[in-house]
Amino acid sequence: xxxxxxxxxPSQNPDDEAEAAVAAIDVPDSREVDELEVARELxxxxxxxxxSLTGPGGLLKAMTKTVIETALDEELSEHLxxxxxxxxxxxxxxxxxxxxxxxxxxxxxxxxxxxxxRDRAGSFEPQIVQKRQRRLTDVDEVVxxxxxx
Numbered sequence: 001x002x003x004x005x006x007x008x009x010p011s012q013n014p015d016d017e018a019e020a021a022v023a024a025i026d027v028p029d030s031r032e033v034d035e036l037e038v039a040r041e042l043x044x045x046x047x048x049x050x051x052s053l054t055g056p057g058g059l060l061k062a063m064t065k066t067v068i069e070t071a072l073d074e075e076l077s078e079h080l081x082x083x084x085x086x087x088x089x090x091x092x093x094x095x096x097x098x099x100x101x102x103x104x105x106x107x108x109x110x111x112x113x114x115x116x117x118r119d120r121a122g123s124f125e126p127q128i129v130q131k132r133q134r135r136l137t138d139v140d141e142v143v144x145x146x147x148x149x
């Protein structure tokens with residue numbers, strides 16, 4: 001079994017606003033992963049790929065976007081009572097209904113375009129990024145600590 005660590009690679013499309021795409025690296029479970037070692041590996045891979053650490057298209061911005069969207073997806077799974085593609089959700093009366101784009105402003109990364117999931121009944125109230133919320137504070141520290149773990 002393996003644990004997945006996220007890294008950033010440059011986009012093939014130079015006109016793309018987000019200059020980084022997220023890719024996965026497998027780290028064997030048999031090896032104890034040191035938080036500092038993981039952070040150093042992410043920074044090393046970003047530098048090799050020519051991705052800046054901060055700024056538009058930087059490593060921190062890509063990590064923040066990924067963590068927020070993953071947390072929102074998990075919130076929706078908890079709200080619905082089943083995971084994505086789970087047969088338990090068939091005929092439940094409420095299901096996933098795509099996403100909507102939202103721009104949020106963070107302290108260190110600036111503006112980030114995220115995809116907020118929706119449900120058919122319209123009863124999903126996200127807590128990480130609440131409805132009508134545009135500014136996220138202290139999210140950068142949370143993102144770095146989550147990736148380091």
